[in-house]
Amino acid sequence: MQFIVAIDGSEQSERALEYALDLAGATDASVAIVYAVDPAIREYAADAPVASFADAENYLVVEDEADTEARGEYVLDRAREYARERGHDVETELLYGDPVGSVAEFASGRGADCVFVGHRGMTPRYEELVGSVAAGLVERSTVPVTVVR
Template sequence: MATYRTILVGTDGSTSSFGAVTRAASLAAATGATLVLACAYAPMRERERSAAADVLGDLSYKVTGSTPADDALRAAREHAVAAGAGAIELAAEEGDAVDVLVALAGRRGADLVVVGNRGLNTLAGRLLGSVPSGVSQRAGCDVLIVHTTHGR
């Protein structure tokens, strides 16, 4: 059996992604691996940023830049700690989720990338590709796709 030293898991802050975080954290705890929690985000257009500032006022920082990704990572960290992970690192990066996860896995020397299965069983996922499918095709290490959603 492979020994994992660095496990990278993607999260978007959704309940289903926290299932993948919990599984990755359990594996990290069992193997003594470092757990890297990763979240990709898209930059907000200037027009959207202005509209948010008008509506939210002083709280507009909560929806700009990497703040939503940082919030998702903080929540994911709580799940990881609860599942027993010790060494935890956070990474919020701008870009497409597949690109970010594959690049981070390479830069961090990940032995395993963990993602949820959301999108695999949807029509859009089959036609356009999904995060789990893209990561499994492009990552240079093992990929674990965790069953986090219930579909047909």
């Protein structure tokens, strides 16, 4: 069996990883942990800098692709170390593109048995603007998706 765990550094994605590792231990499944870098999200940045804290809630704070990649690698490294501490040798992969599409495609291409994802991501504001990755995966994935609260 092969499990894919989509993470974003949120507490919910950490719970999804923990749950997947528990099941992997019980079923002798392999685990691949993925993080999606979505370069397109940078297009939603404001044209001008945020002028005040009062204006900040009206903007999606974004980072350039290199910073996003670095954060993704950091999150994957932490997840890999957590898995090792729990006795699992996992694979990690930095994906590019829309998280829903890239994770669903990766899982399908790998012939995965299940995708695990946290119920909520990093920020409610992000989900408000681009939608829930968990809901999108449930709709789009060709393999079963387990959403962990």
